[in-house]
Amino acid sequence: MKHLLSTHDLALHDALRLLDTAEEMAAVGEREIKKLPALRGRTVVNLFYEDSTRTRISFEAAAKRLSADVINFAAKGSSVSKGESLKDTAQTLEAMSADAVVIRHPASGAPARLAASGWIDAAVLNAGDGTHEHPTQALLDAFTLRRHWAKVAGTGSPGSDLTGMRVLIVGDILHSRVARSNVWLLKTLGAEVTLVGPPTLLPVGVDTWPCTVRYNLDEALADRPDAVMMLRLQAERMNAAFFPSTREYSRRWGFDDARLAALDTLGLGDTVIMHPGPMNRGLEISAAAADSVRSTVLAQVRNGVSVRMAALYLLLAGGTHDDPAAPTVRENPALSPTKEPAV
C-alpha cells in the first residue's frame, strides 16, 4: 500500500490489516507511555486546505505516538486564490523530504491528483477531499462498529468483519465524503448498508451503489438496524432549497428523542448511534441521543487516533507487501468502454 486515497479501491484483506493493526495501536494508547519508535526520523506533513481541527489533531497525535516528526501546513483557501499551486506546494514538501503527506482539501480528487502527478514521492493520505472520500473516518467507524459487533457476538474483534450487520447512514449523502467512504468500506466488510435522507440530498446515480436507499427514517428504524450513523448537516445546505426548513428536516430525518425511545420500544438493546462530529445538537441529533449510552461519538474520536496510527505505520513502515490498494485508474482512452474495435 503506497497511498490511502479512498475506500472504494481498498481490498478486504487490506481493510482487515488496517483494522487489526489499529487494534494493536489501541493497546499502545492504553499504556502509560503511549509512544512507539516505529517512525522515528520520518516526517509527516499535515497539509490542510480546509479548517479541521479535529482531524488534524487526530493525525498529529497518531504521528507523534509513532515518533514521527510532524509539520503542520495550514493552507486554508484554494491554492489558486493563495497564489501557489498544489503542484508548487507539493514540490516544496518534496524538497523538504516529507515521507507522508496527510492532505485535507476542498476539491474532490486533490489527494488522488497529488499521488498520481509525479510531483512528489511521499505517501499520500486522504484526510477528506471535497465531497469524495474520507477513508480514515470510515476506517475508524468500521473499527468502532467491529468492536461493537464482536462484543454483541461475544467474540474478539481482531480478524473479524461485519458480516450480517445492518447499518443506517442518515442525512446529506450527496455532499458527504464520510457517507461515500463508509458505503464502500462497510460493504467490503460484509455489512448491509441502508442510506436514508431527503431525495434532494441523495446523488443521481446512487441506485448503482451497493446499498439500499430509503426516504423514511422511521420505516428504516423499524427494519431493526444494528447501528445508525447520523451525518452532520452543513450550514451552507440549509439555505439552498434542498429541503423546506431545518425544522422539517429535523422532524423527518433528525435522530430525536422520539426515535431514541423507539429503539427501546422495538427492543433494539444493542443498536448504537454514531456521528462523525462535530454535531449540530437539536438538528440532526438530539442532545439525549448524543449523550445516551448508545452513542459511540467519543469512542469514534478515540479510535480515530488508533486507525490513523495504523495507516501511517502501514504506509511508512509496512514493508514491501505487494497489494492492490493503490487505485488503478484508466488514463488511456483506448481502454474506455465505447464499444469499438481497438485501433
Add this chain to the structure above:
Amino acid sequence: MTGAEPTPGNGYLIRGASPLGGPRQDLLIRDGLIARVGPGAAPDPGTRVIDADGLIALPGMVDLHTHLREPGREDAETVETGSRAAALGGFTAVHAMANSSPVADTAGVVEQVYSLGERAGWVEVRPVGAVTVGLAGERMAELGAMAESRAGVRVFSDDGICVSDPVLMRRALEYVKAFDGVIAQHAQEPRLTEGAQMNEGEVSAVLGLTGWPAVAEESIIARDVLLAQHVNSRLHVCHVSTAGSVEILRWAKARGIRVTAEVTPHHLLLTDDLVRSYNPVYKVNPPLRTADDVQALREALADGTIDAVGTDHAPHPSEHKECEWAQAAMGMTGLETALSVVQHAMVETGLLDWEGFARVTSTRPAEIGRLAHQGRPLAEGEPANLILVDPAARWTVDPHRMATMGRNSPFAGLQLPGRVQATFYRGHPTVLDGALNAPLTPAAKETAWTG
C-alpha cells in the same frame, strides 16, 4: 516533395489520388483552382508532381468551432500557432470563437482577427461574432456591423456561455435573418449547472464531483428549436453531447425547423469513465458523457441528424491543467487529432464512408458558416481547398509534437489511424509530406484565387 518553396507557376499535379475514396484520378491545381480532374495527365514543364498513390483526396476540412485565443490569451494560443495546427490537421478554414479578450463583439475586433488570419496565411480564419456585448448575456452586440465588416461574420455565438435569456435569444435569432446569419448556441442551462464539474451520473456520484446533467443541455435545445421555428430563423447547436439532445434534434428536423448541429471528436470517442483518474485533461464543457451517449452521437452524425464535426479546440497553458480538477480550466485541443479521431470513430466503424466524412467535416460546416469557397466538390473550376490523407497510417498522439501551443490533448498516448499528408489552401500547399510547408504569402496570393 522536399523543402518549402513558392507555388510553382505551373501548379501542382496530384497523381493517382483517390477523391473521396473513389477511383484514382490526377488533379491539376493551378491559380488557386482545380484546373483539371482526370486520369493520366502529363505534367507541363514547371508543374510539380505529387505522388498521391494510396492517398485519399478530400475537400479541406472546415471547423465551425475553434478557440484561437488571440487577442488576449497569447500565452495559450495565437492565430499563427492555431492556424498552423489547423493546416496540419487538414483544415483549410476555421471559425475563431468570440471569447477572446477583448471579446469579438465589435467590427474592430473581428476585423483584427480576420487580418491576423490573412497575415498568417495557413488557413482561412473566419471570426465568430459575439451575440451579446462582452458575452454578458444582456445586450445584443452590433451584429450588423460585424456582418458588414471586412470579416463578413455570419456565425454568432457567446460560446462558453449560454444565451439563456429566452427573449434575448429570440431577438438574436430574428435579427440575424437580415444578413443570413446563424446563432450558434452553447446549450447549457446556467442554474442547472452551477459549479458543475462533470457529467451527472454514476461516475459523478462516486467521485463526489458536482454534476452537469444532460437535461441542462437538452432543455435549452428544446427551447431554442421551438424559438427558431416560431421566428423561422437559423439555429446552430454547438457541441451536442447527449443522446437526449439527438432525439430533440431529430424531432426538430423532421418538423422542418432550420436547425443544424455539431459534435466534437472527443464526444465521439471518450466517456466520463476517464474522469475517475481526476486528471483535468479530461475536463471539458460540455463534459464527457456515457458510452450510450457516444453511440447515439455517432449514429446521429452518420444519419445527418448532427450535421458537422466541430473541434472545440481549446488550448490552455499547462498551469491551468496541472492542478486540482475543480480548479482546472475546461477544454481540450483538437485540431491536429480531429481527422484521425473521426476516421477511427466513424469511418473504421463503418458508420461513414469518405464521402460522408467530407460531408460532416467540410461540406456541411462550410454551408452552415456560409463559406462560399470552402467545402466544394473536387471538380474542375472549383477552389483548390483540399487535402491528401493516408488512411492506412497509424500514429501515436504526442501533444509535445503538435503545432498548437496547448498540450492538453485527451488523446495523448493513443494510437490513431489516418494522417494528413498535404493540405492545399487556395491552391497553395500549406502542408506537404505531413509537415508544414509554407503559408500563403502575399506574393503567392497574387497568383491565387482571392476570396
